[in-house]
Amino acid sequence: MPRTKIHVGLEIGTSKTCMVVGEVKSDGAVKILGVGMTKSAGVRKGEIYDFPQARACVKDALVKAEDASDVEIGSVFLSVTGSHIVGENNLGTFRLPEGEQQVAPEHVEEAKDIAREVHIPSDHVYLHSIVRQFRLDGLEQATSPVGLFGRTVEADFHVIHGIGTRIQNSIKCVREMPLDVDDVVFAPIAVAQVALSREDRERGALVIDIGGGTTDYALYLGGSIAASGSIPVGGDHITNDIHLVTGLPFTKAESLKIKEGDASADPARSVGSVKVTDDKGFAEAEVRRQVLNEVIRQRLEETLRLVKRRLPEGSVERIGTGIFLSGGTSLMRGFGELAFDVFGRDIYRPEPPEVSGIQSSFKDPQYTTALGLIRYAQVLDAERVAAPGFLGRIGRALWPFGR
Template structure:
């Protein structure tokens, strides 16, 4: 009889650190046993810049997750992000030796190895090698072509890589808990595990996860991953814009953004003034709604424009399902209308599927990546033994 399996996902974000403990049952369903959250201090644009502070925040999230789940956490699936991480597509082609006409496993392996061997900077390491499709004599196949007749076999991969030292810092932070790292997952790939089902991937979908310091994205076309990336801009940049233009303290600018801001561009929502009531006896802060909303909209419009420019030419024309918005900043009022204007597609919010034990608040889009790590772990568990590729090279010895 199949046993249940406990998996833990950890996201070290710019605004929050989140650890989620999930139980994968024998029937494949997932139950969330507990969640630990901590305000993030020491992270900028998704990357660690104050190691001791981040370590303390991760420790706090760990204690809360263990208390909530009644599970002693020993290892985690770790989400990583940052502008240094890049995703590229690469195709490998292998011609069968003379006299051989049936494609065998070794032929496919040769094509895979060629496709996986993307030239990367010396200070980078591989994070993911994701198979996209195969080909035989120029004709594409969704599944392995072993046993088919042909002279040339092709393998198409999406390869993700990033700067070794920055990735090592996140691993080191987790190791000092002390916890093991089961695997590293580029954040938008984790987010997509929850945001998209098979039909959405087949019809084409774009996932955008916009947090405090970064905007991550993953594009799927014809059922396979087409592009991934990270733009080092997020909700904190909007707050800073409000602070610089209005002269308000950063804390008040954040409150004003969250409580009163609107990105839709609707003139009816930009009438009058927005007020922040001061609870410490100082004078209240007032800003014209038109000014506030213009600041918010301009920054988000610029960020979405940057993202759009990074996608392959004509990609959005192939997106049939729409755009899925996740991350805390996606909760901004009017952001859906703005995204619809920019991308010209239907806008959705990810809904966690087939999960139990989840508090209502945990279905919030800002937790999509953390949930996606559990889904990713479930897939890894079902498809193969946990890998030690990258981690084996970075950390050859156990803690």
């Protein structure tokens, strides 16, 4: 790997479009050179519905990122989300030919190819094929069993796929800048690169990334990914609930949610009322805190329970490290307490490790995905050096849209 290398991460989210320029130094440390962020338009539930508006937001973020970093950006790592994205596990089994007892590289590759061949809908494309573990004659192997003696090789994969046209729209948005797409990454996979250490993954951890339009999750058990997915519910749904209950305009409901809302069940935080004023400072409405907080809590609790129901049976009890919350909506007061009530596990917010050159505001959880894309790129670089041509345990994008 070169002495230093620059990578760029791009998140086209429901609430914001964010581009981060990072320099990976020779010692592995990351320095953030610049950030370009703008309020998103034309994106709903993590998916583009008004292409010209979304493209304009990407252009604005690009200009800001280049100005801040003094770097001419040519390509990006792109995060994607949406309820159409599905994660599932699949096992590939290969029995060695008669007379062969030692596992060769081609035997392992055959098992991996079988594991990757998950039947997916015709309109879907592969995003990631992630090796979870290998088995040799039923015995779990932490690494590839090449060179060992055995009869049956098994490769256990986690395969993530989604609707090709929706992913392609995000790629098209980038290429019209014009920029190249280095890789496409499912958002919680990027978040996990920042949020979780190797020990966290070994002990068991759940990443929940809750943004404006979607809630993405990735579960890690025993050092490897066990489940992932996306739910089409986010912070905008809370705002809409407040709007419907109070009759306030959407923008006022959003402001009330951020400034006064609390998701905990603490009755002391639901005493009294909040006065909402108009643009001239005159009283417009009065909202009881109990009503406001109940609306927020109910929606967030429903969202967390939807995530919990999608996890494999018995997996929550195996989460030894805890739950990591990221995304702008995770900043809601009392959200950590609510998450503890639902999962009964320790709650954390990701802390960017070994990162320099960033403003204190960039440590905000809403930027975790963009920073995670830089980490993702860094890990891929390291894997290419360790094993040239190897696709990597994280999993490379397999979408058929060219490079």
